[in-house]
Amino acid sequence: MIEAFSPRKDLEDHQADLRAVQDLLQRHRLVEKLVERQEMPKRQLVESLVHRQNLAELRAKLDAMHPADIAYVLESLPLEERLVVWILVKADRDGEILLEVSDAVRETLIRSMDSQELVAAAEQLEADEIADLAPDLPEGVIHDVFQALPIEEREQLRSAMSYPEDAAGALMDFDVVSVREDTRIDAVTRYLRRFDSLPHHTDQIFVVDRDERLKGVLPLSKLIVSELEHSVADVMVTDVVTMQARDRAREAAKAFERYDLVSAPVVDERGKLVGRVTVDKVVDFIRSESQSELLTQAGLREEEDVFSSVWASVKNRWAWLAINLMTAFIASRVIGAFEHSIEKLVALAALMPIVAGIGGNSGNQTITMIVRSIALGQVQREHGRKLLAKELGVSLLNGLIWGSALGLIAYWLYRKLPLGLVMTAAMTLNLALAATAGVLIPLTMVRLGRDPALGSSVLITAITDSGGFFIFLGLATLFLV
């Protein structure tokens, strides 16, 4: 039954592609191993029929694949095999594929190409796409590409490269189809029929006045059902979500989510149409944003090529470990200050990590929720007091429940009632500290105009670690020793 429409593409097809490529590479490797073992001279290998057949087959397979699927294969191969495949990919698809792979893998591919190849790859792309690649390209290559572009596209490239990565302009392309509002619908259809094909993600065409200022949009789904003798002005939609190139990309993405957009016009301060943002770029942006949030939370500087070298990985993870070492050192010095008490009552050493650990957990729960609500725009500064009251309530309740449980356990382990009471009190206080810091850190960050997500987890863990040790050992010193 499925054969009835074999050209269709199933969701697992790209994985089958990967396996096919891996099989072909495997065969390729077997032949090469013969050479390594010197069972076949190198020259003979290159000329060998089997070898050439393998490569031809691999190349044919790659030619039939979608650029995004080739990108997937490249990402999934260890470096050596990745480069074998990369060399076989038709040169005129290099640009497209470079756009699809992750930053880390793109670096490895670009490093394997000379400037001539890079210029050729970039020249296949449109201005906004070249701008996306630009940060990874050598200076000279960008210069050469720039020189080779027609004037209009040069302007576009210059403008696309001028936006920071977190601006809506970085998501923008220049593939806008526009008409005037006094045009008749039948004229619009005739005009559109002159195109070989409309730009990708054209769900609407833009309506502008003679100064190129945006007046509205004409959705294709509306154009198609409109009477031919109407004018554009009759059927166009004027309640249009528009963005400016300097708007934050995150806000642009939220507008796409909120209003279920496929494309949105970008205008300048004067309302002149300068480009558009399409949902495919927004999807990529949302994905990469959420990935980098996850990576940052785990202390990775950036996306890492899973097959990268040991040294590249060490560099990527270095900064975070250094920060963590510093906070751990501070916590260690807090403990050091109480060594005298620990010497007298060694149970403290065994119990103190519990107080610190639970505090860190609870604090991370609070701060994650607050940071998220701030990002969604749900929390304003004036809510601070309300939120703090609530979180303190949560922490007191948790402190009493878990603190009492731990107090009992401490008593049961060491048969010292005062130790149990100190444990309960320290837990409750550290949870309250965690709640307070969890609310105040992100709200303060916002007030200082910083991203509340950045480093919030490190900061709160540092506070609850050192704070937890201090509270617990301090109380113990006061009441037990």
Add this chain to the structure above:
Amino acid sequence: MIEAFSPRKDLEDHQADLRAVQDLLQRHRLVEKLVERQEMPKRQLVESLVHRQNLAELRAKLDAMHPADIAYVLESLPLEERLVVWILVKADRDGEILLEVSDAVRETLIRSMDSQELVAAAEQLEADEIADLAPDLPEGVIHDVFQALPIEEREQLRSAMSYPEDAAGALMDFDVVSVREDTRIDAVTRYLRRFDSLPHHTDQIFVVDRDERLKGVLPLSKLIVSELEHSVADVMVTDVVTMQARDRAREAAKAFERYDLVSAPVVDERGKLVGRVTVDKVVDFIRSESQSELLTQAGLREEEDVFSSVWASVKNRWAWLAINLMTAFIASRVIGAFEHSIEKLVALAALMPIVAGIGGNSGNQTITMIVRSIALGQVQREHGRKLLAKELGVSLLNGLIWGSALGLIAYWLYRKLPLGLVMTAAMTLNLALAATAGVLIPLTMVRLGRDPALGSSVLITAITDSGGFFIFLGLATLFLV
């Protein structure tokens, strides 16, 4: 200049809306306070002109707002004010708005409605949308809604409700426009013009045979530029990404990302067209998936209404704290086993959290990267050995660098060379343990058919904590005490 096209919607407009609603609520509250202070009898308040005017103004403001913007306002208001606004929202928009708000806020709204209101709200929606709300609706309401639906939609609702949340079917709607392949393009355009408007996100119409089996798609952008006398078969695209309702939603979302789709047909096992998935649903899915990853990492069971009650929050965070308490307890018992050594050399108590902490961090870096690569399909089982070798390399390098630094610091603090050496050795070993666990845990999870992301962070932290304490205190006991 901006006034030239005032109907346009800027990215900040919804925030201005929120502020406007808050101002109106503020005025509303001021009047109510007069009643509370008994400076005005309740009956007089209700009848008071000011009061009625305030509410009318608020209602007018809400009527003019997009459902998604009202949802944003509802999310951003504390419970009491949220319900004031909710009552003022026109009843015929309830359904749409319930779809837009987060699960946690939806619960609070639904709790405030009686069954009649809920049935009325659900009846405004399409089958796939009702299915989205269904988990939050009381049994009786779903029954009533079901009875009220026409037969075709009943079938759709039944089918939509039958898919688990993580299946592509859960993203599916039934708004498909389809034509036969032997139709002429001009007939297609005439057919489409009979619609008042095409369903949202119609970027392509589906081409089916007389048994409703999918033969291809006809993108609107292609339809618009096609010659009228061609037949659909001449211009349709047959290389179509299709999904089945039982495919995993995550795979469906990846296909949208990979191939930049706006909509995709859903077929059954026989290739019969049953519905479609659109990019707006995919964007929501990606967002909620990444949110729940972040929340899970921080130990929150689910999305939390930031203004929810203390008790609801405690329940949401309970499970994680309990697990954490258990792992902390185990670590504490490991330390307890070495109390004798700590008593003799109390510096161990101060240094041990550093070894455990850095191990936890490094392990989380490794496991996050591996889990992410598995999710992207880049890592297969056969890569295990290669990845382990690399991660061990990274950990040894880090162990030597940071371990030596810490060894020096320990020596400097306590003037004991052997203590410094034990510190360095323990750091290196714990980092190697972290690397091993970081690679093996997710790969084992995959082999067992489980989600490698779930609980991986807790597990690795537990291992590096207990392991770190054991290694450090064990070495110290062997060589120092």
